[in-house]
Amino acid sequence: MAIRLNDDPEVVRRIREGLKAKDGYCPCRLPKTEEFKCICREFREQMADPDFEGYCHCMLYYKTKDEKGR
Numbered sequence: 001m002a003i004r005l006n007d008d009p010e011v012v013r014r015i016r017e018g019l020k021a022k023d024g025y026c027p028c029r030l031p032k033t034e035e036f037k038c039i040c041r042e043f044r045e046q047m048a049d050p051d052f053e054g055y056c057h058c059m060l061y062y063k064t065k066d067e068k069g070r
Contacts, residue, residue: 001047002064006055015060028058 005012018027019038026036035041043056046063053065 001050003047004062004064006059006062011059015058018058019060026058 015027024038025032026038026040029036040057043061046052053063055062
């Protein structure tokens with residue numbers, strides 16, 4: 001498994017600005033709850049899934065599949 005930032009530097013810049021403005025909480029979600037603290041619970045669960053490949057909700061991070069999931 002590998003986690004990387006979005007290839008688009010503008011997306012990365014804007015999401016990081018949003019994270020800073022919301023004290024580390026996902027700028028794409030309204031509530032400031034622990035489940036939305038970056039890296040959010042949803043993406044941590046997706047990271048644990050060997051068959052998942054894709055972006056987190058806000059598209060800051062991208063996860064590639066495990067070697068077993070390929």
